[in-house]
Amino acid sequence: MDVTRRVFMKVTGAGAATIALSQLGFALAPANAYAKELKIKGAKEVISICPFCSVCCHYIAHVRDGKVVSTEGDPGYPVSEGALCAKGATMNSMINSHHRVLKPKYRAPYSDKWEEKSWEWMLEKLARNIKDTRDKNFKATNESGQVVNRVEEIFHLGSSQMSNEECSVVHQALRAMGVVHMDHQARI
Numbered sequence: 001m002d003v004t005r006r007v008f009m010k011v012t013g014a015g016a017a018t019i020a021l022s023q024l025g026f027a028l029a030p031a032n033a034y035a036k037e038l039k040i041k042g043a044k045e046v047i048s049i050c051p052f053c054s055v056c057c058h059y060i061a062h063v064r065d066g067k068v069v070s071t072e073g074d075p076g077y078p079v080s081e082g083a084l085c086a087k088g089a090t091m092n093s094m095i096n097s098h099h100r101v102l103k104p105k106y107r108a109p110y111s112d113k114w115e116e117k118s119w120e121w122m123l124e125k126l127a128r129n130i131k132d133t134r135d136k137n138f139k140a141t142n143e144s145g146q147v148v149n150r151v152e153e154i155f156h157l158g159s160s161q162m163s164n165e166e167c168s169v170v171h172q173a174l175r176a177m178g179v180v181h182m183d184h185q186a187r188i
């Protein structure tokens with residue numbers, strides 16, 4: 001075997017560390033057994049999409065007992081070929097973070113408290129507010145009498161989690177209501 005200086009340093013370094021730990025009285029057998037037990041053992045692989053930008057990198061979520069235990073880039077996704085940037089690489093932490101909001105929260109006008117609401121309640125509330133704002137502010141003509149059919153009091157920001165087709169449907173719905181101010185998260 002051709003032992004280069006780099007290989008020599010690596011082998012002797014690892015060997016020295018192991019000897020030092022055992023000499024200090026650490027029992028290495030349980031640690032070695034644990035290292036052999038992969039944390040993704042028995043987990044199901046589910047392909048999902050990183051929500052942080054429009055590249056939409058696929059990642060593999062390892063799911064066991066309904067819980068994501070690990071994530072990694074999907075080598076089968078042709079755009080990124082398994083690579084994830086720093087944001088996508090933290091997917092597992094984000095999914096399992098105790099800071100993550102899992103249910104709709106509503107803060108009433110002038111209130112300093114967030115209330116937990118159902119999705120049905122929240123969607124009804126959003127639809128009501130959008131319809132009321134649209135009806136109250138819709139302008140059929142401008143100051144010169146030209147037909148404009150627009151609402152300038154609503155702004156829509158699209159999500160990079162949406163596909164081109166979903167963006168197209170939302171865009172058409174907004175235009176139908178007369179909304180003219182809109183942008184997309186992926187462009188910012």
Ligand code: SF4
Nearest residue numbers: 050053056057085088
């Ligand atoms: S991993 Fe990075 S580049 Fe890929 S979709 Fe997520 S944020 Fe975008």
